[in-house]
Amino acid sequence: MDAAAMTASLTDRHRLEGSNVRGADLRGLHRPDQIPLEIPLEIPLHLVEPEGQLQVHTSPYRGSFSSVLSQAMRAAGLGSRVLISQFLKGGVCQGPEGRVQLCGGLDWMRPDVPACLCGPDDCASIDAVQAVWAVCRQHLLKGDLDQLVLDEIGLAIGFGFIEESALLSALEQRPGSMDVIITGPSIPDSVMEMADQVTELRRGI
Numbered sequence: 001m002d003a004a005a006m007t008a009s010l011t012d013r014h015r016l017e018g019s020n021v022r023g024a025d026l027r028g029l030h031r032p033d034q035i036p037l038e039i040p041l042e043i044p045l046h047l048v049e050p051e052g053q054l055q056v057h058t059s060p061y062r063g064s065f066s067s068v069l070s071q072a073m074r075a076a077g078l079g080s081r082v083l084i085s086q087f088l089k090g091g092v093c094q095g096p097e098g099r100v101q102l103c104g105g106l107d108w109m110r111p112d113v114p115a116c117l118c119g120p121d122d123c124a125s126i127d128a129v130q131a132v133w134a135v136c137r138q139h140l141l142k143g144d145l146d147q148l149v150l151d152e153i154g155l156a157i158g159f160g161f162i163e164e165s166a167l168l169s170a171l172e173q174r175p176g177s178m179d180v181i182i183t184g185p186s187i188p189d190s191v192m193e194m195a196d197q198v199t200e201l202r203r204g205i
Helices: 003-018 066-077 123-142 153-158 164-173 189-194
Strands: 054-058 082-086 100-102 106-109 147-151 179-183 197-200
Touching (some): 066 106, 066 179, 082 123, 123 147, 123 153, 153 164
Parallel strands (some): 147 179
């Protein structure tokens, strides 16, 4: 091998090493003019579908989930379709027909009761809470939301306003792309077992 050929060989070798091809088998490599213009894709590309989660945020006391509500508002501000349903918060005589719309894609709904509920008071309160649940159940089955927040639904079940089996059935039938966030105390064990993530807040000593 003459000096010019040896120099060219060493230059090609250094170029390959500089491009992180160290230790590779150099046989079968092509010059740029020999690389085929069309390289067939042997493995088809598949888009990954979004996967929603069932999250539970619980604590031994009420009214402690402002971070969840802020997260829902932020998601709606970024274009997500979000519904926040507070099952036992009243005082604004709202109901499903009077839901408040915020941030474009955020709906906020409370039952049509004159004050916050602390127990099974009367049939009117039961009907008002069940009206809110009927809307939430419909969204769970249709899958037309990106995020659904069910605030204090555990207490609503404990008070006898909503059947635990009805909640479990709706959660099992929800589409995989919907995020469901359940907040409040007294979350049923059956729901805790279904959850992808459980966050528990505790009082400091």
